[in-house]
Amino acid sequence: MTKGYLILDTGEIFEGNLLGEINGHVGELVFNTSMTGYQEIMTDPSYAGQILTFCYPLIGNYGINDLDNESVQMALSGVVIGNSCEAPSHFQTTKKFSEQLLESGVTGLTDVDTRTLVKVIRKYETVSGIITDKQQPAVQVKSPNKTQLFVDQVSVKDVVTFKNEGPHIVLMDYGYKKSILHALLKENCSVTIVPYHYSFEQVKALEPDGILLSNGPGDPMSLKPWFSDIKKMTETYPTLGICLGHQLIALSFGAKTAKLDYGHRGGNHPVKDLMTGKVRMTAQNHGYVVVDESINRDDFQILFRNVNDKTIEGLKHHHLPIQSVQFHPEAHPGPSDTEYIFTQFLHDVICLGGKNYAEA
Incomplete structure (x- = not known):
């Protein structure tokens, strides 16, 4: 070698x-x-x-x-x-x-x-x-640009469609894991995967019943130009945000994010469900977190907290069917404690999907 x-x-x-x-x-x-x-x-x-x-x-x-x-x-x-x-x-x-x-x-x-x-x-x-292979590198080692749009490297370039008999979910691709798609298909959903830069009007033209904002790489603030479109989507359709998607929902409603010291990456992170008091084991992969003090409590309640460092692990809107989680409920690899998150999301989709509930 x-x-x-x-x-x-x-x-x-x-x-x-x-x-x-x-x-x-x-x-x-x-x-x-x-x-x-x-x-x-x-x-x-x-x-x-x-x-x-x-x-x-x-x-x-x-x-x-x-x-x-x-x-x-x-x-x-x-x-x-x-x-x-x-x-x-x-x-x-x-x-x-x-x-x-x-x-x-x-x-x-x-x-x-x-x-x-x-x-x-x-x-x-x-x-x-x-x-x-050299002890003296040919290039200078320096931190990557925080504003670099890594999402652009991993998002789909064209729309990808999976037909099924159930509700139609638009998956906003910021770097989605295949397991998220499989979790939706397992529930008989039709899924349309779209590039991260799709506007609200482009998504609306697809006539979804619900929106899922995926995980992805980089600083969530690098996606600031799309915050207004994200907010419109969440105000119009039942929405679930996972990992980066969770952060983008919070940011689009005026919250802030901060970089963790060295992130949460592993398959054994304990998270407390504040509604039931139960602790769930979760799979996580993130370097940023939503800042607690920046959340408007009139809009959102905190659903989950990390047992180890008390950081926010999930949000739910008081009036709109919007939920977000910092961990990965699709759990590959990792425990399956939080797979029910998809069931809750699809319940909202089936009951309210396809309706502009913001105008109802």
Whole structure:
């Protein structure tokens, strides 16, 4: 194997062995604490512009299959792991972890002390880096532009339609996970996936019964030009926002977001349902959060809070059928505690879908 180096803007250099080919991409270093689901995690479009560190020490032991990719093309800038298994064992395996990286043009680095790397990320909070075969990179390592529109890299370019017998849902694609689409199709919904920049009038012409705002990468404020259209959609159709979609709904109603120190990324984050008092285990992948004090309590009630740091994990509008969650109710990979979120959303869609309830 070829020696490789992860060079950070903080000055630290981590040595390892290269996987895949060098793409020269600079990215923000983030880490995920999940013990399984590496295929779904690394194909999540929300990692665009980031170099992902897996905390679990052995990656690739059950290989890669043809079923569990969350997107057509991997969007992340790089992957860092402790140990790469080159002899996977699973009856559905079609390729190795390292082969997936090579085919996708993503640079990987293995045999790295990931525990120490995570400590560096936690210490400096926002860290950028590059994976290279030289100890002195050809490009300067600096933080990516916060206003960079990573969503544009991962959103569909054309409308995609899935016909079914149930209600018609327009899925606003900011970098949706395939599992969100599957959750809707499982409920017999017809789904129209549209690019992130679709206007209210374009969405209205599709005659949806409900709107789902997907997850996606980057700073939610980079989508500020579309806040007014998002608000019109939510005021006209039953709406569910997931992850970035949750943040966009809050922002469109005047709230603010802030960057977390090092984000929530993993499959075991406890979230408290404030209506029932029950704690749900959730899958999460986000670096930003809605600022508590910025929420207009006349418009929204807080539905969920993170047990660990008390950050907001879900909102519900007092008068309109709008709900949003910071976690991933489709739960791939992760627990299925919150799948009922889709049931609640579709209840609103069936009861109110297709009606302009803002004028009713």
